Amino acid sequence: MVISLHLNGKVETLDIDPSLRLLHLLRYTFGLLGTKEGCLHGHCGYCHVLLNDQLVLSCLTPAFLTHKGKVLTIEGFRGTPDYYDIEKGFLEVQYTPCGFCASARVLLTHAILQETLHPTEQVIRKRFTAILCRCTDPSRLVEAVQRAAAIRRHRQHAV
Amino acid sequence: MQYNLIEPSIYMPTSLADALGFKEQHPDTTVYAGGTYLLWNQASRLLLLPKSILSLQNIKELNRLGRTETRLDVGAMVSFQRILRAGPKVLSPLLVSALECVCPPSVATMATLGGNLSVPDRCMASFPVMHVLDARCEIKSSKRTRWVPVTGLRSPTGELQLEPIELITRIQIPMEEWNFYIHRRIGSFSYGITADSLIMVIVGKTYRGMLTEFRFALGNFTSRIYRNRDLETLLIGTRLPIGKSKDLKAFLYALQEDLQTQKFLSSHAQLDRVLYILQSTLANPFQYSA
Numbered sequence: 001m002v003i004s005l006h007l008n009g010k011v012e013t014l015d016i017d018p019s020l021r022l023l024h025l026l027r028y029t030f031g032l033l034g035t036k037e038g039c040l041h042g043h044c045g046y047c048h049v050l051l052n053d054q055l056v057l058s059c060l061t062p063a064f065l066t067h068k069g070k071v072l073t074i075e076g077f078r079g080t081p082d083y084y085d086i087e088k089g090f091l092e093v094q095y096t097p098c099g100f101c102a103s104a105r106v107l108l109t110h111a112i113l114q115e116t117l118h119p120t121e122q123v124i125r126k127r128f129t130a131i132l133c134r135c136t137d138p139s140r141l142v143e144a145v146q147r148a149a150a151i152r153r154h155r156q157h158a159v
Numbered sequence: 160m161q162y163n164l165i166e167p168s169i170y171m172p173t174s175l176a177d178a179l180g181f182k183e184q185h186p187d188t189t190v191y192a193g194g195t196y197l198l199w200n201q202a203s204r205l206l207l208l209p210k211s212i213l214s215l216q217n218i219k220e221l222n223r224l225g226r227t228e229t230r231l232d233v234g235a236m237v238s239f240q241r242i243l244r245a246g247p248k249v250l251s252p253l254l255v256s257a258l259e260c261v262c263p264p265s266v267a268t269m270a271t272l273g274g275n276l277s278v279p280d281r282c283m284a285s286f287p288v289m290h291v292l293d294a295r296c297e298i299k300s301s302k303r304t305r306w307v308p309v310t311g312l313r314s315p316t317g318e319l320q321l322e323p324i325e326l327i328t329r330i331q332i333p334m335e336e337w338n339f340y341i342h343r344r345i346g347s348f349s350y351g352i353t354a355d356s357l358i359m360v361i362v363g364k365t366y367r368g369m370l371t372e373f374r375f376a377l378g379n380f381t382s383r384i385y386r387n388r389d390l391e392t393l394l395i396g397t398r399l400p401i402g403k404s405k406d407l408k409a410f411l412y413a414l415q416e417d418l419q420t421q422k423f424l425s426s427h428a429q430l431d432r433v434l435y436i437l438q439s440t441l442a443n444p445f446q447y448s449a
Contacts, residue, residue, distance in 0.1 A: 019205040040202045045265040130265035
């Protein structure tokens with residue numbers, strides 16, 4: 001099956017097996033290893049990517065669904081102003097997630113900030129249950145996301 | 160569902176008319192909404208897909224979410240996460256609690272309400288709460304449109320009452336005020352779908368300390384749902400809190416008999432749990448006030 005997709009801003013056309021997961025397409029066909037492979041059941045949340053600006057689990061998304069869609073992985077997101085807000089917010093409160101869940105946490109933070117620039121502690125804690133990794137202190141996570149939201153608010157007002 | 164190793168044929172229409180036309184020509188095709196049911200429990204490297212797939216992903220008509228004063232209109236392809244994003248000012252606390260219980264937050268961004276109601280072989284997740292709230296489904300084929308209450312979506316034996324050429328396109332959820340509600344997911348795992356999983360929904364309305372409306376439903380791993388309107392009426396008109404009244408005892412006894420006759424619950428432990436929750440709720444329903 002031939003599909004055409006916008007991957008991190010570039011148009012890619014390729015012939016795929018429809019049974020392929022988006023996760024494996026990204027990791028093994030395009031070599032985008034920032035999207036991590038975990039349980040393949042949708043429980044761990046390590047494989048989050050943005051498909052048409054919606055956060056999806058790439059392990060539970062067949063690759064054919066990306067046909068004519070926009071896929072954004074952590075590699076494409078890095079380097080955007082939105083990424084720097086999150087990075088700066090995380091660094092300011094010295095929040096350092098592990099290498100396995102960091103990409104998913106950044107994309108999930110971006111998804112939350114797209115919905116609201118004033119995320120409450122309750123919302124942040126609830127949404128981050130989507131990622132099972134317990135590498136860091138949850139209270140630090142809340143602080144980091146709220147700091148990133150403040151930085152993004154400030155940037156948007158400045159613009 | 161039939162799977163094969165031949166490359167599946169996939170159709171991804173962009174309009175509802177195209178999708179309904181395709182469904183009429185290919186009634187055996189498997190409809191792909193959020194995909195969480197189809198891909199559930201597949202840990203293999205390649206996905207095992209049905210031989211023909213109709214993906215509704217790109218149909219904008221099915222992605223609409225609207226609200227009037229009396230009801231919430233949810234397109235069949237709206238994900239649980241998007242419904243929950245409407246917030247507590249739009250959604251009733253019961254609906255929030257029920258939708259949050261359906262699946263883990265990571266899956267909630269993909270799972271859809273229409274897909275969840277169309278799952279052929281089990282009645283877990285959103286089905287009991289939609290049943291109790293008297294939600295209605297808009298069902299379309301290329302020739303006609305009909306509205307079916309969720310209560311009529313399944314036969315008493317649990318079969319889905321959808322023609323092979325039909326699709327659920329919209330769900331209407333009435334926005335009624337309930338004075339008390341309770342939604343519980345019972346089982347070994349919080350989001351697990353196992354033989355001991357059970358979903359229980361209780362809602363009620365009161366007026367001047369009297370129970371004026373009471374609804375109660377159970378959903379489990381099978382495709383059947385338990386709701387007995389005759390039993391519900393037994394409690395209507397009783398003064399609250401019911402506590403140790405004869406009405407409550409009669410209701411619980413009749414319910415126990417009925418559940419055992421219908422063999423709806425898988426164990427005595429489940430039965431005890433259901434009766435305990437019902438008794439404690441009705442003893443003082445206002446602790447669960449909406």
